[in-house]
Amino acid sequence: MSQRSEGDLTNTGMSLKHDREWDYELDRIVEAVEERDAEKVGLQFPEGLKRRAPAVADDLRELTDGVRYLISGQPCYGACDLDTYLMRRCDVFVHFGHSPMKESDKIIYVPLFSNVDPFPIMEDSLEELADPDDDPDVGLVTTAQHMNLFEEMYDWLEERGFEVHTRRGDDRLTHEGQVLGCNYASADIDADQVLYVGGGKFHPLGLAMEHPEKNVVIADPVNNVVTIADTEKFLKQRYGAVHRAMDADTFGVILCTKIGQGRFDTAEGIVEENENAHLITMDEVTPDRLRNFDFDAFVNTGCPRITTDDGPRFHKPMLTPGEYEIAVGNEPLEDLEFDTFHGTW
Amino acid sequence: MSQRSEGDLTNTGMSLKHDREWDYELDRIVEAVEERDAEKVGLQFPEGLKRRAPAVADDLRELTDGVRYLISGQPCYGACDLDTYLMRRCDVFVHFGHSPMKESDKIIYVPLFSNVDPFPIMEDSLEELADPDDDPDVGLVTTAQHMNLFEEMYDWLEERGFEVHTRRGDDRLTHEGQVLGCNYASADIDADQVLYVGGGKFHPLGLAMEHPEKNVVIADPVNNVVTIADTEKFLKQRYGAVHRAMDADTFGVILCTKIGQGRFDTAEGIVEENENAHLITMDEVTPDRLRNFDFDAFVNTGCPRITTDDGPRFHKPMLTPGEYEIAVGNEPLEDLEFDTFHGTW
Numbered sequence: 001m002s003q004r005s006e007g008d009l010t011n012t013g014m015s016l017k018h019d020r021e022w023d024y025e026l027d028r029i030v031e032a033v034e035e036r037d038a039e040k041v042g043l044q045f046p047e048g049l050k051r052r053a054p055a056v057a058d059d060l061r062e063l064t065d066g067v068r069y070l071i072s073g074q075p076c077y078g079a080c081d082l083d084t085y086l087m088r089r090c091d092v093f094v095h096f097g098h099s100p101m102k103e104s105d106k107i108i109y110v111p112l113f114s115n116v117d118p119f120p121i122m123e124d125s126l127e128e129l130a131d132p133d134d135d136p137d138v139g140l141v142t143t144a145q146h147m148n149l150f151e152e153m154y155d156w157l158e159e160r161g162f163e164v165h166t167r168r169g170d171d172r173l174t175h176e177g178q179v180l181g182c183n184y185a186s187a188d189i190d191a192d193q194v195l196y197v198g199g200g201k202f203h204p205l206g207l208a209m210e211h212p213e214k215n216v217v218i219a220d221p222v223n224n225v226v227t228i229a230d231t232e233k234f235l236k237q238r239y240g241a242v243h244r245a246m247d248a249d250t251f252g253v254i255l256c257t258k259i260g261q262g263r264f265d266t267a268e269g270i271v272e273e274n275e276n277a278h279l280i281t282m283d284e285v286t287p288d289r290l291r292n293f294d295f296d297a298f299v300n301t302g303c304p305r306i307t308t309d310d311g312p313r314f315h316k317p318m319l320t321p322g323e324y325e326i327a328v329g330n331e332p333l334e335d336l337e338f339d340t341f342h343g344t345w
Numbered sequence: 346m347s348q349r350s351e352g353d354l355t356n357t358g359m360s361l362k363h364d365r366e367w368d369y370e371l372d373r374i375v376e377a378v379e380e381r382d383a384e385k386v387g388l389q390f391p392e393g394l395k396r397r398a399p400a401v402a403d404d405l406r407e408l409t410d411g412v413r414y415l416i417s418g419q420p421c422y423g424a425c426d427l428d429t430y431l432m433r434r435c436d437v438f439v440h441f442g443h444s445p446m447k448e449s450d451k452i453i454y455v456p457l458f459s460n461v462d463p464f465p466i467m468e469d470s471l472e473e474l475a476d477p478d479d480d481p482d483v484g485l486v487t488t489a490q491h492m493n494l495f496e497e498m499y500d501w502l503e504e505r506g507f508e509v510h511t512r513r514g515d516d517r518l519t520h521e522g523q524v525l526g527c528n529y530a531s532a533d534i535d536a537d538q539v540l541y542v543g544g545g546k547f548h549p550l551g552l553a554m555e556h557p558e559k560n561v562v563i564a565d566p567v568n569n570v571v572t573i574a575d576t577e578k579f580l581k582q583r584y585g586a587v588h589r590a591m592d593a594d595t596f597g598v599i600l601c602t603k604i605g606q607g608r609f610d611t612a613e614g615i616v617e618e619n620e621n622a623h624l625i626t627m628d629e630v631t632p633d634r635l636r637n638f639d640f641d642a643f644v645n646t647g648c649p650r651i652t653t654d655d656g657p658r659f660h661k662p663m664l665t666p667g668e669y670e671i672a673v674g675n676e677p678l679e680d681l682e683f684d685t686f687h688g689t690w
Contacts, residue, residue: 048637054595071625072626072627073635075634083626255415278416279413279414281387289418292392294396294397294399295399
């Protein structure tokens, strides 16, 4: 494990700038605005970047004339999570922070490539990877923010004797080697270890749950730390939720209405089979919104990360569709696995 | 003031039943479902009644054949707050707990008339009203839940020597004497005192803020208590917010996207006049959703009750459009008044 503690910013972009800088690709936006003669432009930022919205809007106001900018105040956690209300009412809609899940004429996806240098922390991560002489096979994955350096990362590992395995995954993913919180098909590769380069543990924990047989090494250039993804806490919570739901008589089955998170057939299928299940439709799935509903357990057919990451915050057991099948006895407990999303909409 | 404390249930429906009962008007719903040969029916309940949703859906399943019921999990605080997503995807859409704000072929509004007897607490409220021999004029208002007894309440007061003043208000209100959280046009009557019959202080506090010159007596048959609406705390908070916003350089101007809460021209007007103001679009206006936005103050052109009732929970001063005009110096401080909504959509 790296000797550096989380937050030690030596040798990273962070240490120099004390803040990440992002490429907002304003030229590309201005070009689209002019090309389409846009009067109304919608701007959507993920949660962590909403505070930058006014400055970006100000810059765009400077660069364009007579254009109204509307900032989405809806929570946003992914490319699956477009503010369709605002999108329909604007001539151009800019979605920052994620790569395209589905191409559209109206949407400009600005992935916001990070300026943080990943190579110092990749150097540190070698301690956690197998010696290439013993096991040269390694998978390489990252997020939209670091995709611009993916080829360099690939070459960097090859130069150090690794055989690097990468995959595009399925059509929910834009790029080779890209992971989403709900999709790790890019790590479906022939290697026992995967190097994740990127900020935070959100993505690598999902990766390790989806691929429990692989060693997932996290090279985090943002927090400047190397760790191994450890899913034990999450798995205990999942088994706990399933066991508690085994006593449930009534189920609230959530159909998420966000454009990229709806699994209508799954939700409908459960309700058709179980007369004690009811369908609940909502966009944001939060503990507050479900507290007023009197069900013994819930099944979330929307974003799987709400179930796994926020699960303990709900007042009743919250299950994935697969976990529901186990809880009602349709499937054996050993079939418990991570819930993922495939395809677009 | 009544000698009864809040929660003393003597002589009320509450004391007998320990819970209010509501008339869900299932026959009317079933009739509409059959008439329109509906396959999908949406059910929307206000927050306090969401826990009844599964039982109501079960009853409807019993009474109809081959119909799918979908329960809205979106927060709901009024007839202004229709779940338009679900509505568009259903053949019949039932909105419980409010009276119609706008008639529609697809929507069935079920006001949920309460079974609580209001007359014992109205008897108590006489202590707080002027003696009819001194001042016989009294306004009478109530909410959708007690509208079925409005004429009886009217007669009851007349029998006791009052001259009862009532008004329908404007087209945001369905009934004579009805109030909404955002509209007290029905209390625009020629009397110095108004009797509000209904549960809670939410409506009468709005009434007293909108009509500060009137004595607003609250006869609350649900909590079995008589009180006088006291707006002092709210008014202090409003003046405090305006004063703090006087130092603001940047403003986030919220345009609420809920069908009955949008004031686009107001929001747009502010942003056009002030280059340090930006437009933010959202449906639920909550402290959490605004915390990530870096503005010195916010202007809420959506539901005025979020501004007045939840104001102190926001991390920055939250103003009504009228308060904004005072904060930036366009209007004098003495013009501060309660923000109301008129018309439909």
